[in-house]
Amino acid sequence: MSTADRGPLRLGTRKSLMATTQSQLVADALTEATGHAVELVGVTTEGDVSKALLAQIGGTGVFVNALRDRLLAGEVDFAVHSLKDLPTGPADGIALAATPARDDPRDALCGPCKLADLPRGARVGTGSPRRVAQLRALRPDLDVVAIRGNADTRLRKVADGELDAVVLAHAGLRRIGRLDAVAEVFDPDQMLPAPGQGSLALECRADRDDLRALLGTVDDPMTRACVTAERTVLAVLEGGCSAPVGTYAAEVEEELHLTAAVAAIDGSRQIRMSASGHPDDAEQLGRDLAHRLLAQGADQLMGERD
Ligand SMILES: NCc1[nH]cc(CCC(=O)O)c1CC(=O)O
Structure with missing residues (x-):
């Protein structure tokens, strides 16, 4: 059965005002681009019920796993996440189908x-x-x-x-x-945002080629290049969304300009570096910058807690 025969697309979303608002924005953009109706399906995640500080419950994945479970079970067709809440590692059976044009990342x-x-x-x-x-x-x-x-x-x-x-x-x-x-x-010179901040992620099952193509209609390639560079820095530094790692990538004269910093939690020291490259090489750009940060002692800085 093709996507078009199934009735409205079921969009899995957290239930907070922020989540439902951004999910509705995506739903409207998809309907506009493809003519498909989209209905929101609210899902409660661990991050919504736990009172622990994010850094204590591990951070990565707490807002995301329940939505991915619904995708894999076929209960929803796709999910909309805040990209900065997504762990950097790949998820079995799940595809990142689109990153729409980014909002203000600051x-x-x-x-x-x-x-x-x-x-x-x-x-x-x-x-x-x-x-x-x-x-x-x-x-x-x-x-x-x-x-x-x-x-x-x-x-x-x-x-x-x-x-x-x-x-x-x-x-x-x-x-x-x-x-x-x-x-x-805050200007990024003062405070570097979290990798992927301000950007949304549309995920679906990796085996749903029909959906991947459909969701791809709202993908913004420059946003994807920026967040790929930023998230690769985080992945190489092995930090989750709770790591003291800030990044900011943007298009500057058709090049991708990436800045990343690692900071000691007490604010005493910071290692900050920048690099530019072709947007197609976003992953390599992020990897190289992360290795330069590590060569300057980034892992030691991140290991310090107060
Ligand atoms: N940590 C939760 C979270 N996940 C995404 C956003 C903001 C929206 C975005 O970055 O897309 C927030 C709240 C915040 O950090 O203020």
Whole structure:
């Protein structure tokens, strides 16, 4: 039976506002491009129910595995993930069918003022070692507090006065309609985003060639090149989404320009490097840059915890 005979395509998604919003965006783009109706199927993942800090429950895969299980069981046709939540390793039987055009990949400070204007010792919340390390490098005096929960919950801690500010992904804030909370968008020179941040991933079963072709209609090749370079850095450094690794790849005069940094969690040191190459060589570009970081002592920096 071909895809066209099955009725609406079933899109597996997490149930948070951010997830359903980005899934609906993809659904609409697919319907527009192919004429196929798409229906959202909400799935609860381990990352949605666990109260542990992401770094403690292992990070990689907690938002993703339940969706992949539904794909493999044939209960949904494809899934939409935030690409930065996807582990870098391949998943058996699963294909990355498309990476749509990327949203703003940068991090944003949400609070009453810009980072430089926060008072000494201000309490700033984030659960990500990458953001912790870079915040401490920028403002060693801050009290950086570990938090988790969805973006709305984190913003509420600022509104309630429990925290002075939080750092969140600009793309996610836009998707939940909360750009009003943004006081400052960090330039990648100040804070390098997580590999794949701001980008979405469409996955389906690897044996569904019909679906792979259909989903490929919303793929953006330059986004794929950028996130491939970024995620290859992370893979070579053997870090998950909770590693203190920041990356940023973008098209500059038809070349792919990649910057990556590894930071000590206490903010005391950072190793940062850049490289350029052809977008077709994105993986090689990422691999070479990661090896240059390792040659400068990146693995030792990442091993340090406080
Ligand atoms: N860690 C959870 C997560 N996964 C994707 C996003 C934001 C949206 C994106 O990067 O595409 C977020 C929230 C955040 O980091 O602020």
